[in-house]
Amino acid sequence: MLKIWGRANSINVQKAMWAVGELELPHERIDVGGKFGGLDDPGYLAMNPNALIPTIDDGGAVVWESNAVVRYLAAKYGEGSLWSADPAVRARADQWMDWMQTKLNPQFIGLFVGLVRTPPDDRDWPAIEAVTGRLIECYRFLDRRLESRPYLAGDEFTMADIPAGATLYRYYDMEIERPELARLRDWYERLSARPAYRTHVMVSYDDLRA
Ligand SMILES: N[C@@H](CCC(=O)N[C@@H](CS)C(=O)NCC(=O)O)C(=O)O
Secondary structure (H helix, E strand, C coil), rough: CCCECCCCCCCCHHHHHHHHHHHHCCEECCCCCCCCCCCCCHHHHHCCCCCCHHHHEEEEEEEEEEHHHHHHHHHHHCCCCCCCCCCHHHHHHHHHHHHHHHHHHHHHHHHHHHHCCCHHHCCCCCCCHHHHHHHHHHEEEEEHHCCCCCCCCECCCCHHHHHHCCCHHHHHHCEEEEEECHHHHHHHHHHHHHHHHHHHHCCEEEEEHC
């Protein structure tokens, strides 16, 4: 059976689990990382020498890096849903996944660490404001993209929506000022109507608060 290692409140694990949920795959998720530890265990390091989560083992196929995990699951189990047989559609999905990882994610993590994972007395407000501004620019960019299509790769929900979409629950939950971005908000509402999103992404992160 498919095994996924990683605590449920890790955003990178959430991407993998959202894909698992969309594809309705029988699986076992094992809590490691954060308060559960286990990432330095020799058995875990043999699978994932980065000592990070998530890692999956699907009948001997071991994969780490959350976007690679989402792509693997989509390719193996999601043709016609998360995965398109058309290389052009797939490239568009890849493009948004890579954009999330390299452009949006550093701002998102910067805000999350600065605001949520840092004790109130230690917060660096100028840095928090700067990173929030950069993050909102990323969401503005997504908002423009969503002007002409309901999902990032086109008319249908695909793997493209998973990495960036996984950040939205926390973005709308954190105590920050947000500009009105109507298309982004509509996209978030479409995503949060999906049972797999509600189960795996709309998860409390109280344990992570400093
Ligand atoms: N680029 C990696 C980043 C993985 C990563 O940073 N995971 C964090 C959790 S979100 C982690 O393993 N932290 C250590 C821990 O939870 O103990 C990916 O996308 O999978």
